[in-house]
Amino acid sequence: MSKAAATLELVRDGDGPHPPYLYPDYRSTELRAPKRPQLLLPHTLSELTGPIYGHDSVAELDHDLTRQHEGEPLGERIIVTGRVTDSAGRPVRSGLIEIWQANGAGRYRHDVDRHPAPIDPNFTGAGRCLTDDDGNYRFVTVKPGAYPWRNHPNAWRPAHIHLSLFGRAFTNRLVTQMYFPGDPLFEFDPIFQSVRDPKARERLICDFDLETTVPEWALAYRFDIVLGGPAETPLEP
């Protein structure tokens, strides 16, 4: 084994659908982007295994961000559903999804956020759920607002929800952002634009989903997610 792995393949940054580490339009990448080429790891058990979450790790209402406080948050109530699969197209079962977002006014409930938009006492902006046996998930929340940031003069982030996902293996981990269709801020946002392939960028935009909409209650959006990394199942040790 040590002989076979004695030379590890080099991987050039920016290949594939993920953004490069260094994307100067997003200023914070300048001092944080690694500069050396990466080495491709052999797929050992370390790369092919990961934690498995039980249903006791998520509480019943964790997926509903509109029911975490005494009253309902302000804003446009929405349902977000989707399916998580691996790169071989198989469903990711019992995968933990964690989300966080700004409120309907574009303000995060976080000390670092100084945007002078109102905090909503009925909205924390964090939720979690597990995918079901077919890889499906569902959240109820309010549509987040756009907000300014200081990357460049008059910089605004398009409305988005942050998602963190676990697959079968730890190396399938994905943290991404889900955007809403037709946002006029897309072309000015360096974080969205850091994904250089326009087709890959489209994967970050959810679809309006009339079928899942609940009449007279909430609109719905669909966001399917495909995890990268190893898709094989580890052999029994």
Added chain:
Amino acid sequence: MITPSQTVGPYFTLGLLDSNELVPGGLRITGRVLDGGGEPVPDAIVEIWQADEEGRYRPDFGWGRSGCDDDGRYRFATCKPGAVEGQAPHLTMMVFARGLLKPVLTRMYFPDEEEANARDPVLSALDDASTLVARSVEDGLEFDVRLQGERETVFFAV
């Protein structure tokens, strides 16, 4: 086509809660995440994945997550993993941060395993593996992650 990565941004502590006591009172592993200017990265989040003491990967043990303090320091309490598949004992580590459009993936090895480290298929394939071996300190191990610069940590792809 796989879904592209995006940065965790500055507000991740809202949704990504710490879970850094894998073994309460156990082996202390700490270190700092540093940027290309040698400055701490306080808005980084470090995750680990490891085998148990017997070298078994278990679905119910081995994952941890720690945010960083103002000094860029993360902290875990865990156990030293056993050797797996002829590899030297190691932790898999992933770091997310504002300014990182996708995470960095690395491995932390143990300083008291010189022989096993010398035979390890990953370490022995590197020209300079020194950034991947933790330092012994008084109360545990110290392992810094340098995102950029002269002593940039060796990062991997899968």
